Amino acid sequence: MHGERLAAARLTRDGLEGDRLYAFESQNAPPGMLRVSGSERRELLGFRAYEDQVSTPSGETFPIDSPALLGTMREHLRSPSLTLTRDSKPQTDVRPLSLISLQTIRQLSEELGTFLDPRRFRANLILDMAAAEPGPEFPEDGLVGRALRIGAVATIRILERDPRCRFITFDPDRPDTEEPETGLMKLLHRRHDSRAGVYAAILTPGPIRTGDTVHLVGMTGM
Numbered sequence: 001m002h003g004e005r006l007a008a009a010r011l012t013r014d015g016l017e018g019d020r021l022y023a024f025e026s027q028n029a030p031p032g033m034l035r036v037s038g039s040e041r042r043e044l045l046g047f048r049a050y051e052d053q054v055s056t057p058s059g060e061t062f063p064i065d066s067p068a069l070l071g072t073m074r075e076h077l078r079s080p081s082l083t084l085t086r087d088s089k090p091q092t093d094v095r096p097l098s099l100i101s102l103q104t105i106r107q108l109s110e111e112l113g114t115f116l117d118p119r120r121f122r123a124n125l126i127l128d129m130a131a132a133e134p135g136p137e138f139p140e141d142g143l144v145g146r147a148l149r150i151g152a153v154a155t156i157r158i159l160e161r162d163p164r165c166r167f168i169t170f171d172p173d174r175p176d177t178e179e180p181e182t183g184l185m186k187l188l189h190r191r192h193d194s195r196a197g198v199y200a201a202i203l204t205p206g207p208i209r210t211g212d213t214v215h216l217v218g219m220t221g222m
Contacts, residue, residue, distance in 0.1 A: 006210075038170070103138070141161060148214055
C-alpha cells in the first residue's frame with residue numbers, strides 16, 4: 001500500500017518495527033506468490049495503512065482486521081478468495097531493510113529528465129550522502145560490505161545493491177490514472193545494471209530518527 005513517512009522508528013533484528021506485519025493473500029495465486037503486492041496490483045497504492053487502520057481511495061477508514069475492509073478489498077481487487085494474514089515480524093520480500101540516497105534519486109531524475117518522487121523506491125531509509133566520497137555509480141554502492149551506525153545505537157550492515165522491479169514505475173499518488181514511467185526501468189537496465197539503492201541487515205537494534213547522523217563504524221561520520 002501507500003508508504004507512511006515516520007519521524008522516528010525502531011530497528012529490530014527483523015527489520016523496521018511495525019513494517020508490513022499484515023498482508024492480503026489470494027488463494028487463487030500460484031504457490032509461493034500468495035501475497036498481493038502493488039507490483040502486480042498497482043491499485044493497492046491508492047490505499048493507505050497507518051497504525052492498525054487502512055483508508056481507501058474513496059476516503060473511508062477501517063480497522064485493519066475488520067470484515068468491512070476485507071469485503072472492500074475483495075471488491076476493489078476483484079478477488080473473492082482474498083484473506084488477511086498477520087505475522088509478528090516484517091513480511092519483507094528479500095532483505096529486512098532497504099536504503100537509497102537522495103543523491104541517487106536526484107541523479108536518476110536528471111538522467112531521465114523528470115522529477116522522481118523518492119516514494120517510488122519504497123525504501124525504509126533515505127540517506128543524505130552529500131558528504132560521502134564520490135563513487136563510480138551511486139554513493140550508497142560504496143557502502144556494500146560495510147557497517148553503519150545510525151544515531152547513537154542502531155547498527156546495520158550493507159549487504160548488496162537492490163535489483164529493481166516495475167514497482168518503481170508507478171506514480172505513488174496516482175497509480176491508477178498515470179501511465180507507468182517505463183523509461184525509468186529502461187534507464188536502470190541500460191546504465192545501472194537494473195539496480196538502485198541497497199539492502200541491509202540489522203546488527204544492533206535501536207531507535208532511529210529523522211536527522212540522525214550516520215557513521216561508518218570505526219570511522220568518522222558522513
